[in-house]
Amino acid sequence: MGPAKSIKPPGRSRYAIPALMSNIQVQILLLLPMAFLLPHRAWAGEIIGGREAQPHSRPYMAYLDIQRGNKNHSCGGFLVAENFVLTAAHCNGDKITVSLGAHNIKQRVAEKLQKITVSEKISHENYNKATNNNDIMLLQLAESAKLNGWVDTIALPRTRKRVNPGTICSIAGWGRTVARNQFTKATTLQEVDVEVLEDDECMYRHYNAFTMMCVGNPEKGKDSAKGDSGGPLVCGKTAQGIVSWGPYSPPGVYTRLSTFIPWIRRTMRRLQP
Numbered sequence: 001m002g003p004a005k006s007i008k009p010p011g012r013s014r015y016a017i018p019a020l021m022s023n024i025q026v027q028i029l030l031l032l033p034m035a036f037l038l039p040h041r042a043w044a045g046e047i048i049g050g051r052e053a054q055p056h057s058r059p060y061m062a063y064l065d066i067q068r069g070n071k072n073h074s075c076g077g078f079l080v081a082e083n084f085v086l087t088a089a090h091c092n093g094d095k096i097t098v099s100l101g102a103h104n105i106k107q108r109v110a111e112k113l114q115k116i117t118v119s120e121k122i123s124h125e126n127y128n129k130a131t132n133n134n135d136i137m138l139l140q141l142a143e144s145a146k147l148n149g150w151v152d153t154i155a156l157p158r159t160r161k162r163v164n165p166g167t168i169c170s171i172a173g174w175g176r177t178v179a180r181n182q183f184t185k186a187t188t189l190q191e192v193d194v195e196v197l198e199d200d201e202c203m204y205r206h207y208n209a210f211t212m213m214c215v216g217n218p219e220k221g222k223d224s225a226k227g228d229s230g231g232p233l234v235c236g237k238t239a240q241g242i243v244s245w246g247p248y249s250p251p252g253v254y255t256r257l258s259t260f261i262p263w264i265r266r267t268m269r270r271l272q273p
Contacts, residue, residue, distance in 0.1 A: 050192030050222065055103040056112065058172055060154035060239075061189060063102050064139075064230060066093035076173045076231025078239055079153050082144040084268055087230030088242050088255065089123040089137040096121065098141060101150040105174050106187045112150040117142045122267055124260070131206035135244045135255045137230075138264060140271050155238045159261040163213070167196045169235040171243060173228030192222045196235070197251050204246070204253065211259050213241045216250025224252055 062077035062085050077087035077098065085098055096118040099105065107113070120140035127134045145151050163169070172191040195217045199207070202214035215233060216222065224231065224243045233241030233254050241254030 050190045052186075053103075053172055053189040053191040055189075056101070056150045058189065058191070058234075059101070059150055059152040060232070061100075061102070061172060062087075063099040063105055063174055064091060065097045065099065066091060067095040068093040074174070075229045076243065077139065078232040079145060079151065080156060080239070080264070081153060081268065082147060083141045084271075085118075085139040085141065086232075086239070086242065086257075086264070087137050087139060088135045088244055089127040090129065090132065090135055090244075091230045092121055092123055092137060096139060098139065100145050101148075102189070104188050114145055114151055116145065120271060122271070124263060131208075132245045132253070133206065133208055133211055134260075136242060136257075136260050136263075138267050138271075154232065154234070156261060156264065157238050157240055157258040159258060161258045162256075163196050163235050163240050165196055165198045167235055168193050169196060169215070169233050169240065170194065171224045171228060171231060171233055173224060173231045173243070175224075175228050192224075194222055194224075194233070194250070195220070202246075202251055202253055207253060211256055212244070213254040213256045214251050215241065215254050216246075216252050218250050221250065 060078045060080075062079055064075040064077050064085075064087060066073045066075060073091075073093065075087055075091035077085045077091070079100060080086050098116050098118060100114040100116070101112040118139045119142040121137060122140070123137045124134040127136070147153070170191055170193050172189055174186055174189055194215050197214040197217065199209040199214050202212070207214070213233070216224075228243045229245075231243045232239040233243065240257055242257065244253050244255045246252030
């Protein structure tokens, strides 16, 4: 596994400091890049610059209701087998309930909805909470999902098969639709198209090109952010990444699924009855 990249020094003219600027202005400019070193995406969810998805057009999507102590959180996830859901390791909790076949999450009792508790939560053994490296978790469902027109699995990539920069993929989730300081989440599934970037576009501390993907053109402002965490990055008909972390604006960092295919297969074989 390759070592995490160290952050590159800013080389753009907007970071240059004119000689006549005040000390306060200088301090502000020096502090601004530090904001981009922090993993803001944990425990929330939002699709920025997107639209409401056509109901049940993404039958693999899972809504995770997570209880940790006396608090409840939510994350996204995706069905990869009848009894397995993939999500981010930072979405772990004491108890997790998975909702499949959902579009409007306020409709708790719906004909198409399947709510299933999680019996086993397996985070990657090398998951690092401080750096968000290896941010992947496999959830075994207490009972198998019933596959139909509203609930189905999504394909995973081949081992080490990379997505070319410039590829347009998509993400989806039930979180906020406005970045920062807006606490009202969307009740219906939202989606947005995003662009896969070169690794060196994510000049963040702890970015690891072997286990992570850089996604989201900053000029277009379309992004996931806090709490669509765990949802899939879908390229064509294949899940290629997992929403993981990043700043409030794109690009964001996604777990590179093709790196973890051997771990996923090995873990599923071990847990299968």
